[in-house]
Amino acid sequence: xxxxxxxxxxxxxxxxxxxxxxxxxxxxxxxxxxxxxxxxxxxxxxxxxxxxxxxxxxxxxxxxxxxxxxxxxxxxxxxxxxxxxxxxxxxxxxxxxxxxxxxxxxxxxxxxxxxxxxxxxxxxxxxxxxxxxxxxxxxxxxxxxxxxxxxxxxxxxxxxxxxxxxxxxxxxxxxxxxxxxxxxxxxxxxxxxxxxxxxxxxxxxxxxxxxxxxxxxxxxxxxxxxxxxxxxxxxxxxxxxxxxxxxxxxxxxxxxxxxxxxxxxxxxxxxxxxxxxxxxxxxxxxxxxxxxxxxxxxxxxxxxxxxxxxxxxxxxxxxxxxxxxxxxxxxxxxxxxxxxxxxxxxxxxxxxxxxxxxxxxxxxxxxxxx
Numbered sequence: 001x002x003x004x005x006x007x008x009x010x011x012x013x014x015x016x017x018x019x020x021x022x023x024x025x026x027x028x029x030x031x032x033x034x035x036x037x038x039x040x041x042x043x044x045x046x047x048x049x050x051x052x053x054x055x056x057x058x059x060x061x062x063x064x065x066x067x068x069x070x071x072x073x074x075x076x077x078x079x080x081x082x083x084x085x086x087x088x089x090x091x092x093x094x095x096x097x098x099x100x101x102x103x104x105x106x107x108x109x110x111x112x113x114x115x116x117x118x119x120x121x122x123x124x125x126x127x128x129x130x131x132x133x134x135x136x137x138x139x140x141x142x143x144x145x146x147x148x149x150x151x152x153x154x155x156x157x158x159x160x161x162x163x164x165x166x167x168x169x170x171x172x173x174x175x176x177x178x179x180x181x182x183x184x185x186x187x188x189x190x191x192x193x194x195x196x197x198x199x200x201x202x203x204x205x206x207x208x209x210x211x212x213x214x215x216x217x218x219x220x221x222x223x224x225x226x227x228x229x230x231x232x233x234x235x236x237x238x239x240x241x242x243x244x245x246x247x248x249x250x251x252x253x254x255x256x257x258x259x260x261x262x263x264x265x266x267x268x269x270x271x272x273x274x275x276x277x278x279x280x281x282x283x284x285x286x287x288x289x290x291x292x293x294x295x296x297x298x299x300x301x302x303x304x305x306x307x308x309x310x311x312x313x314x315x316x317x318x319x320x321x322x323x324x325x326x327x328x329x330x331x332x333x334x335x336x337x338x339x340x341x342x343x344x345x346x347x348x349x350x351x352x353x354x355x356x357x358x359x360x361x362x363x364x365x366x367x368x369x370x
Contacts, residue, residue, distance in 0.1 A: 043298075043307060043324050043366040049344065050085035051359035053078065055351045057165070058107035058121075059336045059344060059363070063114055067344070067363070068136070070121065072103035072351070077119075077146060079138065080363065090136065091146030096123045102158060105129075105165030110203065111173050121149070122167045122177060129156035129163050131177060131205060152205025153217065157182035157195035162225040162242075166289070171235045174208045175201040178239065180225035185262035188222050196223045196261060198239060198253060212256030222259040222273065228290030229253075230297060232312060240287035240299050241276075248285040249276035250299065252315055278310060278321055289334035293343055294368050300332035302348060307332060329364065330354045342367050 049067070056078075058070040065082035068090065075096035079088045096104045102124030110118035110133070120133045135147035156164075162180030170176050181188045181196035188196025191213060200208040200219035207217040228240035237253040247266025251259055251274070260273035267275045280287075286303035295318070299308040306326040311319035325332075325345075333348035342365050349360040 042369050043309070043343075044369050045325075045345075045364050045366045046342065047365050048085070048359070049082065049363040049365050050080045050087060051362040052087070053346075053350070053361040053363070055103075055348065056346050056361050056363070057103075057105050057333060057348075058167075059334050059346060060107045060109045060119065061336065061338055061344075062109070065339060068107060068109075068119065069346075069363070070104045070107040072105060073098040075104045075123070077104075077107065077121075079145075089143045090138070091143055093121055093123060093132075093134075093146065093149065095125055095149070097126045098124070100160030102129070102160070102163045105163065106167035106177070108167045108169055108175070111169050119146075120152075120167055120175065122165050124158050124163060127158065128154055129158045129165070129179065130154045131156075131167065131175075131201070153177075153194075153199075153201065155194055157184065157187055157193065159183045164226055166227050166229055168229055169203075170200075170237065171231055173203070175203060175205075176219070176229055176237070177201065178223070178226035178229055181223070181261070185224070188224060188261045189258075189263070191216065191218055191221055194218070196225075197221050198223065198226060198229070198237075219255060220253050220257045220259060222257075222261050222263075224261040224265075227288040228299060230290040230292045232292050232297070233295075234314070236315065238290060238292070238297055238312070240290045242286060243279075243282060245282070247276075247279040248282055248287055250278040250287075250297070250310060251276050277317055280304070280308075280321075284323070288332070288348075289336070289346070291335040291337045291343060293337050293341060298335045298343060300335045300345065302331045302333065302353075305330050305332065305354075307335070307345065329362075330357060330360070338365070 055072040057072045060068045067080040069078045077090045104123045106122040108120045119136045131153040132149035134149045159182035164179035166178045177199040187193040198220045199217040225242040241249040257274045266279045284304045285301045289300040297310040306323045310321045330349040331354040334346035336344045345364045347361045
């Protein structure tokens with residue numbers, strides 16, 4: 001009840017005229033009994049790692065610090081040198097159909113990448129969204145470094161919008177994937193559909209042992225379109241979710257949890273549904289990537305063109321969400337924690353929805369001032 005009260009207060013206070021902000025508008029910053037602390041630090045952009053990317057979507061950090069970046073529309077995976085920012089096309093993923101919000105989306109490295117050299121990708125075809133894996137050998141000629149993809153999971157609903165697409169390995173060594181409702185909202189409540197879900201798989205693509213619904217990859221359901229997942233220091237899974245017209249969400253994910261869509265958007269206080277711990281108006285958020293660092297979740301906002309810091313402690317908010325870099329770099333797609341504790345932030349202005357800036361799209365490196 002304490003967390004529901006906190007979430008309800010956030011819903012009442014957050015809005016266009018009173019959004020949580022490092023420079024709050026008249027009306028104040030939303031606070032809750034569980035989240036009254038403020039934060040004096042701010043993200044400091046250190047450098048542009050690289051620029052000139054075309055609709056970048058996912059980022060994976062290689063053991064040597066270089067990056068693999070998926071480009072949504074070109075279906076290319078680009079290697080970016082951490083030291084110089086030089087770009088090399090590692091290859092093009094076959095079978096990708098780009099259009100609308102679909103194309104080559106999430107990318108992740110195998111937990112045993114140092115020995116097995118396997119890369120995972122989530123992408124759209126003409127029929128569905130799917131997850132594949134392939135080998136990656138940088139010793140081969142450029143553009144031919146990707147092996148033939150092995151299909152691990154098919155049948156994820158696909159549409160012009162709401163394709164989910166984020167994949168990541170959790171602390172348990174299992175593969176998590178976020179899916180959207182493909183603009184068919186009824187799929188989110190259908191546990192027999194892969195749409196509107198967070199999935200949990202073995203590295204070979206099978207339903208993970210211990211999943212809440214035996215024999216199913218479904219881990220949570222009732223989602224509209226999740227594009228960001230991250231684990232905190234204690235292994236809790238958090239997810240950022242696009243709402244429709246009223247509320248975007250930050251959710252703490254519980255196995256088998258029903259997150260309400262389409263019956264509930266934002267905070268509903270309805271039995272059987274899990275309410276978000278924080279909500280935003282879409283104009284300030286439309287959230288995509290999510291990362292955890294320094295006791296907080298960092299959420300990249302597309303339409304909101306800003307970076308949100310959301311301090312958490314245990315299973316609740318530990319301070320008020322604050323926004324940074326507002327309109328400084330345009331639409332923000334992905335945020336990733338690098339090996340040294342800095343964070344990488346990916347812009348997304350070349351997809352036809354953003355206001356182009358010279359050098360777009362780019363990857364920025366930032367630290368947090370103490």
